[in-house]
Amino acid sequence: MLRWFQQYHAQRALPDDTGQLSKDLLASLMVMAWFVEAKDPYTGGHLWRVSRYANLVSKAGGLPAPDVARVTLGGFLHDLGKVxxxxxxxxxTGKLDESEFEIIQTHPAAGGRMLAGHPLGHLVAAAVELHHERPDGRGYPHGLSASMIPIDAAIIGICDAFDAMTSLRPYRKPMPLEKVLAILRAEAGKQFNQFWCNHFLALAEQGELDAIMGHSDDGIPLHICPHCGPTVLQQSENKAGDLLACGVCHSEMMLCEQDKHWSVKPTGKKVAPAAWQPKADNVLIKRMIEDSISHIPMEQLIRFSR
Structure with a gap:
């Protein structure tokens, strides 16, 4: 992770200015979030999907462009505390016991503490620390009531839950979309903010989320290891003929493309440990940073960067 950030920083535009400094600072957070996600072979693309869902929902709810950019960033960084x-x-692979679930519940507060010393932490602090709060007051870490939960956290809480239910997990297959939408309808106003949940449901019913579900970037689907089942991540810069590997069983597979559809074909080989170590998707991260910075007012970046 450190090597990637050094390379990113070395490639930055000169001369240095507030905008570039902000991009570098965001890169430090996003690379860390990427590697947190990479620790779990079943959650590939989760951060990108939550970020994209949050982007669509915040636009549908009428938020101005700077707020949409902030919520989009928060969607990508919301699980930072899982480090x-x-x-x-x-x-x-099985159900968490009570003590294990209590440990899982510490990740939002841990993320909040990590951001406390970061110059851009205020941009995403609400999303990171409060995305598991609930309108009915039964959320964590603070048990906030509906009126106390910031918009960023309310939106991302819905997107995070939706992606968890519609994604592969070691203990279950993705839940059917209609079942997930029924759960959202039933929990609107209880687990989820009613206003933002209504917008999310409308987007889902219109098919606006279909191109995001089961993907790790625009037009790039998640691949499933044919040998052991977890997701195999194709990066933005990969091309047909590139070799990918499963992070669990280390099986090698070749990336194939036909009629603009991607798939993987096992080669029958196992790869060396160095070949299956996760690496950050430089192209995706840089693209998200550029897009976010272009919509957040410079005075906010100046305030947070100094």
């Missing part, structure tokens, strides 16, 4: 959760708990 403090042991891998054995994050990757457990």
């Amino acid at each position: 403090a959760i042991p891998d054995a708990i994050l990757n457990k």
